[in-house]
Amino acid sequence: MSFDVIVVGGGPVGLAFARSLAGKGLRLALVERQPLTALAEPASDGREIALTRRSKRILDELGAWRHLEPADIAPLRAARVLNGDSSFALAFDPAATGDDRLGHLVSNHRIRAALFRTVEDQPGLDLMTGVGVASIRHDSSSVAVRLTDGREIEARLLVAADSRFSRIRDQLGIPAAMNPLGRSMMVARMAHDKDHRGIATEWFGHGQTIAMLPLNGRLSSAVLTLSAAEMSRIATLDTPVLGEEITRRFGRLLGSMRLVGGLHIYPLTTSYARHFVARRAALIGDAAVGMHPVTAHGFNLGLVGQETLARLIASAQAKRSDIASPNLLRDYERAHRLATRPLYTATNLLVRLYTEEGRAARLLRHATLRVGARLPLVRRTVTSLLMQN
Numbered sequence: 001m002s003f004d005v006i007v008v009g010g011g012p013v014g015l016a017f018a019r020s021l022a023g024k025g026l027r028l029a030l031v032e033r034q035p036l037t038a039l040a041e042p043a044s045d046g047r048e049i050a051l052t053r054r055s056k057r058i059l060d061e062l063g064a065w066r067h068l069e070p071a072d073i074a075p076l077r078a079a080r081v082l083n084g085d086s087s088f089a090l091a092f093d094p095a096a097t098g099d100d101r102l103g104h105l106v107s108n109h110r111i112r113a114a115l116f117r118t119v120e121d122q123p124g125l126d127l128m129t130g131v132g133v134a135s136i137r138h139d140s141s142s143v144a145v146r147l148t149d150g151r152e153i154e155a156r157l158l159v160a161a162d163s164r165f166s167r168i169r170d171q172l173g174i175p176a177a178m179n180p181l182g183r184s185m186m187v188a189r190m191a192h193d194k195d196h197r198g199i200a201t202e203w204f205g206h207g208q209t210i211a212m213l214p215l216n217g218r219l220s221s222a223v224l225t226l227s228a229a230e231m232s233r234i235a236t237l238d239t240p241v242l243g244e245e246i247t248r249r250f251g252r253l254l255g256s257m258r259l260v261g262g263l264h265i266y267p268l269t270t271s272y273a274r275h276f277v278a279r280r281a282a283l284i285g286d287a288a289v290g291m292h293p294v295t296a297h298g299f300n301l302g303l304v305g306q307e308t309l310a311r312l313i314a315s316a317q318a319k320r321s322d323i324a325s326p327n328l329l330r331d332y333e334r335a336h337r338l339a340t341r342p343l344y345t346a347t348n349l350l351v352r353l354y355t356e357e358g359r360a361a362r363l364l365r366h367a368t369l370r371v372g373a374r375l376p377l378v379r380r381t382v383t384s385l386l387m388q389n
């Protein structure tokens with residue numbers, strides 16, 4: 001079976017990329033190891049994705065936004081950062097731009113379902129689900145993929161969107177800097193007594209980071225980061241005790257909190273691939289850059305990267321030139337590195353600054369927040385980053 005592009009991984013970025021190439025006269029295969037039902041009706045994974053305005057624009061253009069119910073979209077009106085016991089807060093709000101929100105919060109499984117609906121009947125796209133990749137051969141003219149069910153498919157370009165633990169990246173021989181952080185992130189929906197007013201809070205406490213993301217109604221997504229050992233204790237708590245624990249850890253800022261639904265725990269590993277391309281192959285999404293979730297940019301950057309690559313491919317296709325030429329792949333790599341490296345580095349520095357417990361680190365982060373508050377430029381930069389069109 002012969003295609004123009006094989007995409008491996010039907011996560012949100014792989015689906016968005018397949019959709020971005022719709023109507024360009026290309027034959028596509030999308031290989032996903034989960035069964036079709038898991039793509040069509042993904043189960044909740046607890047992640048609430050903070051989408052920038054640019055991501056909303058991309059999802060709109062892909063036709064995915066209209067598949068979201070209004071109840072699935074929560075406005076993110078403002079954000080504030082707190083440090084330890086200090087009553088000082090660094091605030092981000094969109095007032096200066098005349099907008100009423102910084103971005104939107106949408107559950108990851110709703111985004112995945114919406115994107116799936118855009119591709120399920122896409123002409124020229126073969127969805128190959130319930131199957132993985134056994135081996136890859138690639139040379140200067142084509143790439144051949146043997147699937148785990150024995151089928152062999154080939155294409156002009158292979159695109160890996162198979163997560164930060166990408167096996168395709170390994171099979172292509174692309175090294176990646178993997179950083180297991182020894183910390184875990186718990187996400188859980190909490191009902192609470194007080195109104196969050198659409199404000200997200202990120203609170204760097206002692207030994208913990210806790211964020212509260214505002215959902216519709218008196219509901220928030222609690223995002224708690226702790227050492228892996230401490231997290232194993234939290235995971236064993238029964239529902240009412242966990243509610244009390246989160247209430248206490250969040251300093252009762254939203255009153256008493258109760259767990260709604262399940263608990264999801266993610267061991268934290270960040271990753272950055274040394275190259276985003278190889279012969280007739282490219283990495284997108286987390287397979288290229290696995291961000292720390294604390295600055296909420298992984299999917300946002302993944303959407304930007306897939307859009308960049310799809311545009312280059314569409315333009316080459318329109319000119320009837322090679323859609324996987326070394327120059328084209330280099331252009332993608334350069335653009336995506338530029339879009340991701342500064343944020344990846346800044347996020348990792350932030351994580352270090354806010355997880356170190358020594359007195360010097362505490363004073364430094366206090367000073368950083370104060371300085372940030374005095375520099376309108378810093379606030380404006382962060383706000384405009386969130387609000388990029």
Ligand SMILES: Cc1cc2nc3c(=O)[nH]c(=O)nc-3n(C[C@H](O)[C@H](O)[C@H](O)COP(=O)(O)OP(=O)(O)OC[C@H]3O[C@@H](n4cnc5c(N)ncnc54)[C@H](O)[C@@H]3O)c2cc1C
Pocket residue numbers: 008009010011012013014031032033034047048049050051108131132133161162163164167168185187266284285286287293296297298299300301302
């Ligand atoms: C707790 C948490 C909160 C987050 N919050 C935000 C946020 O607020 N904003 C934001 O922008 N980002 C956020 N992120 C990051 C975001 O979830 C990821 O960046 C995004 O899911 C990456 O999408 P992806 O499609 O690249 O990879 P994934 O979502 O990892 O999907 C990979 C897909 O590939 C499939 N697959 C894997 N291996 C194979 C194989 N060998 N063959 C076939 N298929 C394969 C998998 O089954 C899966 O469907 C958060 C992440 C976490 C953990």
